[in-house]
Amino acid sequence: MAMANMAMDNLKLPDLKLPDGPMSGLVASAVEYMVDAGQRSVLLLDIMRQRGDQYREHVAQVAPHVLQYAAELIVDGRTLEEPVNYALVRIIPPKDIEIDMSRRPFVVVDPRAGHGPGIGGFKADSEIGVAMKAGHPCYFIGFLPEPVPGQTIERIARAEAKFIETVIGRHPEADGKPCVIGNCQAGWAVMILASLRPELFGPLIIAGAPLAYWAGVHGQYPMRYSGGLLGGSWLTALTSDLGAGKFDGAWLVQNFENQNPSNTLWTKQYNVYSKVDTEAERYLDFERWWGGHVNLNAEEIQFIVDELFIGNNLAAGRIEMSNGQKVDLRNIRSPIVVFCSKGDNVTPPQQALNWILDCYADVDEIRAYGQTIVYTVHESIGHLGIFVSGGVAKKEHAEFSSNIDLIDVLPPGLYEATFEARGDETLNADLAAGQWVMRCEARTLDDIRAMGGNSPEDERRFAAAKRVSELNLAAYQKFVQPWVKKMVAPQMADWARNMHPLRMQYEAFSSKNPWMSTIQAAADRVEDNRRPVSKDNPFLAIQEQMSKQIVHALDSWRDAQEALSETIFLNVYGSPLLQAAVGVDPNSVPSQRREMSAEHRAMLERRISELKSRIGEGGLREAAIRSLLYVGSARGMVDERSIEALRQVRRDHAGPRMTLAEFKMLVREQFFMLLLDREYALAAIPKLLPDDMGLRRQAFAAMREVLSASEDITGERAHRLKQVAGLFGLDGEGELTSNVAPFDSKAKAS
Structure with a gap:
């Protein structure tokens, strides 16, 4: 302990008097960087200590969570x-x-x-x-x-x-x-x-x-190949059996970390080291969640792997x-x-x-x-x-x-x-x-x-991997699983979970380790005498460059491993011999898509018949929504400003209010009526309108307000709005015309 304190005292360097000369600036930068690097190293270790203590406190809770809110x-x-x-x-x-x-x-x-x-x-x-x-x-x-x-x-x-x-x-x-x-x-x-x-x-x-x-594409994110490369879900069953019927969630977290080794092994810690004065709180907040591992029952994880990931x-x-x-x-x-x-x-x-x-x-x-x-x-x-x-x-x-x-x-x-x-x-x-x-x-x-x-070839590969998984799992369950279950006691499973590498990395740096008390004392001294390096220090630039090279090396290693994994999977499970051996036709064209059931088709036909029979029913509200959908569909998008304008129209409307569910049903029905028979649906609009031309003008003005909320009404939308105006007995500006114009089917837009 005394030696450690002496070392920390040495970090409180006095101002050095350097000899004049061309090397003096470089020597000063080197000294400045070394002091800062030493202090950052101590502070990083102390942050790791805090992380370990935080982990121990978190997992000791009955219901640990990271919600900020009560x-x-x-x-x-x-x-x-x-x-x-x-x-x-x-x-x-x-x-x-x-x-x-x-x-x-x-x-x-x-x-x-x-x-x-x-x-x-x-x-x-x-x-x-x-x-x-x-x-x-x-x-x-x-x-x-x-x-x-x-x-x-x-x-x-x-x-x-x-x-x-x-x-x-x-x-x-x-x-x-x-x-x-x-x-x-x-x-x-x-x-x-x-x-x-x-x-x-x-x-x-x-x-x-x-x-x-x-699903996926070649050359990117090969996590989908994992099940096939491991021979299927038998390993999941083995892991659960070694856990006495529980699957340790730390293995799932480990799988996430393996996808990005440069971040796991270097970037995450280096980011804290390089920004040690500002990054600790954010890092510790995230690590509180990242280290809070949970368990699953064997039945749960087996369902997930068999039915979803591999199946x-x-x-x-x-x-x-x-x-x-x-x-x-x-x-x-x-x-x-x-x-x-x-x-x-x-x-x-x-x-x-x-x-x-x-x-x-x-x-x-x-x-x-x-x-x-x-x-x-x-x-x-x-x-x-x-x-x-x-x-x-x-x-x-x-x-x-x-x-x-x-x-x-x-x-x-x-x-x-x-x-x-x-x-x-x-x-x-x-x-x-x-x-x-x-x-x-x-x-x-x-x-x-x-x-x-x-491609169809890829689908056959995954179908073969699924079948291999089923065969391997059945063999494990029959020949190996009974023996494993007999050998594993709950105490052994608990010990194995506690010894998981992800858990051990938190425990090793916590205050449970007696050496970390020295780090805490040293960090207190550093905080009192902090001397951060200047941004333009050349050795800081060298540090950053070295970090980039480490990241590049780890990323290159990951890319090589992923390329190898993909090659192995595609070749092994793409073998016509293997596919035939496990019952997958090497010449088949697998399809996941299902046809519509006869029951749903019959229900759909009844619904279509019902909607067609009601096209001529309704009032001003149905006519306005039908018209809005007809004009608005020419744009091929819906903008939040248009919906907000519609909300305001509904709020200011003096008539009985519709619930959101009722309004949604109205929109859907009018949309399907237009989809089923646009010409008839539009031609029926004049029959839905009231005789009061003032109400017609009010509804048409509200439509213009909604349609112009996001952009000016031009092009096809303007053409359709003019058609609707004729159906309302108005001109394009919403003024009364001499009569109600019938719908011109020749002018109907496609």
């Missing part, structure tokens, strides 16, 4: 008839946040993918933070570190259904069903539940969640519940917002979006199921940044929260959400909720196909 327990899943380790809490808003109880609640479901809960609300600029700022009541579904014995994915789904029912019951006056956000692993879990219980959900926001597990059964509709009900994503009736990123090496855009290609033949089929799908693709953010980054929260998530009603009333179809910065040149900027203007632009399935995907 919360009230509403339902403890352990008290349910089928107990689970999940819980529903209400987020208590800060004093400076005003909640509008008439707005739909938001429910954030955090991923149970190795880490503990709370990342969706661990700072102000988070999914929970921006939803509350938009005035929505917020709830959070989290979990405890240890699963309840016998807990399964299906049981968790039933518990989460009860949680959402509870939220609905607490907000009977809300303007819509809850908007549910599912991050990562929670995304596919929410989608499964929404397909089984579609009546519970408002819009779904699925952030960084894999849904098409085989790819979700989009294909091959997952079946214990009561025989099949999971069909086409059953979801709520709008689905899919948020993904090109920089996500865990869930690339193909895995987030290609389920749409598996479920639907074209956009017309999406509409036939009454489905609205909105996606947005970030250019660069990584997997965690999708639901952790403050920048993403302030942009994408803030816009989704502020405009969730826009998304909810969109006509069925496929859209891409785009964002444009609001500035002085923005038309009607006061109608935009935040610093961005959100638009939903119509897309087709070809836009998703253009992002890349598997």
Whole structure:
């Protein structure tokens, strides 16, 4: 200890008198850098000590989480008839946040993918933070570190259904069903539940969640090959058996870290070292979540690996519940917002979006199921940044929260959400909720196909890997598993979990290590005598360059390993001999897409017949919405300013108010009427209008206000508006004409 203190004393160097000469400046820079580097090294070690102590305090808690907000327990899943380790809490808003109880609640479901809960609300600029700022009541579904014995994915789904029912019951006056956000692993879990219980959900926001597990492109993000390279899910079963029936979530975290070795082994720590005076708090906040490992039951993780990661059964509709009900994503009736990123090496855009290609033949089929799908693709953010980054929260998530009603009333179809910065040149900027203007632009399935995907040869490879996994798992379960279960005692499993390398790195640097007390004392001395290096020090520039070279070397090693992994997978599972041996026809053209069921087709035909029979029914409200949809569809997008203008029209309207659900149904019915028979639907508009020309002029003026909210009415929209004016018995400016002009079918736009 005395020697260490003497070493720290030496860091408090007096001002040195250097000899004059050409080398004096370089020597001074070297001394300055060495003092700073030594001090930074001590401070970094002390931050690592704080990280270790923080880890020990965190895991010692009964219900560890990283939520920044106070919360009230509403339902403890352990008290349910089928107990689970999940819980529903209400987020208590800060004093400076005003909640509008008439707005739909938001429910954030955090991923149970190795880490503990709370990342969706661990700072102000988070999914929970921006939803509350938009005035929505917020709830959070989290979990405890240890699963309840016998807990399964299906049981968790039933518990989460009860949680959402509870939220609905607490907000009977809300303007819509809850908007549910599912991050990562929670995304596919929410989608499964929404397909089984579609009546519970408002819009779904699925952030960084894999849904098409085989999808991807060659040369990028080969994590999808992992199951095949390991011989399938037998290793998952072995790991669970070695854990005495529990799967250690630290292995999932380790898998994440292996995807980016330069960050894991160097950048994360170097960033703290290089910015040690400012970076500690941010680093420790994140590490509190990153090190909070949780466990899963063997049944849970086996379902996830077999049915999803290797089996790819979700989009294909091959997952079946214990009561025989099949999971069909086409059953979801709520709008689905899919948020993904090109920089996500865990869930690339193909895995987030290609389920749409598996479920639907074209956009017309999406509409036939009454489905609205909105996606947005970030250019660069990584997997965690999708639901952790403050920048993403302030942009994408803030816009989704502020405009969730826009998304909810969109006509069925496929859209891409785009964002444009609001500035002085923005038309009607006061109608935009935040610093961005959100638009939903119509897309087709070809836009998703253009992002890349598997060839038929690739599909056969993954089908072969799935079959090999099934064979290996069956062999393990029959010949090896009984012996492993007999050998592993619960105490041995606990010891193995505690000795996991990820846990040990926290423990080794905590105050439990007696050497770290010396570091703490040294850090206190450094803080009192801190001498940071100047920004223009040449040795600091050398340090930065060396760091870049280390990152480049580690990235190159990762790229080489990923290329080798892909080559091995493609060649092994692409072998016609292997495919034939495991029962995959080497000449087949596999297809995940399912045909529409006879029952749904019959229901659709009945609905079409009903809507056609009602085209001539209704009044001014139906005529106005039908006209708005006709004119607005010429633009191929919906802008948040137009929806806000429509909100204001509804608010100022003196007649009886419609609920959001009623308005949504009205929009959908009028949209489908136009889709089924545009000529007849438009020709019927004069029959729906009142005789009072003042009401007609008022409705037409409101339409012009909504249509001009985002841009001037020109081109095809102006042409269609003139047609509608004739149907209303008005001229293009909304003034009365001599008679009501019939609809000219020859002028009908395509």
